Amino acid sequence: MRYSGLRVIKEALTGHKGWKHAWRDVEPKVQYDYIVIGGGGHGLATAYYLARNHGAKKIAVLEKGWVGGGNIGRNTTIVRSNYLLDGNEPFYEHSLKLWEGLEQDINYNAMISQRGILNLVHSDAQRDAFVRRGNAMILNGADADLLSTETIQKRYPFLNVNNARFPIKGGLAQHRGGTVRHDAVAWGYARAADQLGVDIIQNCEVTGFRIESGKCLGVETSRGYIGGGKVASCVAGSSGRLMAKANMRLPIESHVLQAFVSEGLKPVLP
Structure with missing residues (x-):
């Protein structure tokens, strides 16, 4: 079954009996x-x-x-490719391009919204770092836009650019970035x-691996061997x-990350 606007209308008119x-x-x-x-x-x-x-x-x-x-x-629902290092940026830029065509590719509404992402500058040192990052993004084929305080104030009048603790001295924008419902x-x-x-x-939880002569033959699971x-x-x-x-020790550690994420609301029709 292929999803489409016409399909939604048809199902609405026939009691939603055709969904699989x-x-x-x-x-x-x-x-x-x-x-x-x-x-x-x-x-x-x-x-x-x-x-x-x-x-x-x-x-x-x-x-x-x-x-x-x-x-x-x-x-955190964010999709972006605003990274600095040459080893990272091409990877994330390729990922962002996949995001841009994902819904058509898999025929599913993943609620991708390329509304842009803006990182604010609060110090001179941070501005220098963002200029470097923006140039690295451009060199790797991504989009980057360094915004002045005046531009930010004009585009986002609800921001307090003169906050004593966190004054806004500019920002680095990636207009192709955005959000998605993961x-x-x-x-x-x-x-x-x-x-x-x-x-x-x-x-079906994996509880172990069946390994013989250094080769993995399958996995033990809560639903039996596969x-x-x-x-x-x-x-x-x-x-x-x-x-x-x-019996493999990976050279990585997992750390808990806490983030405050506001929920996007769809426009309300009067």
């Missing part, structure tokens, strides 16, 4: 060619692009909870991956804990 489940509720098979651990944005995107771009078959995504219920549903991204990728034959298995030709770990902050079950 976004993806299948399947039992795990004994063996897959690819097992992707983690049903968040990274895991579902990995499975989707394996199937779409590389023609891979027999793919399973294993999610210990439900799709959209993990880290992807609890983040749990909807997970649902959209899940639906699109399912249509390509990917099995999405929820409530064999896999290749196994991918896409579990974000749980990576270290998961890979410890395979």
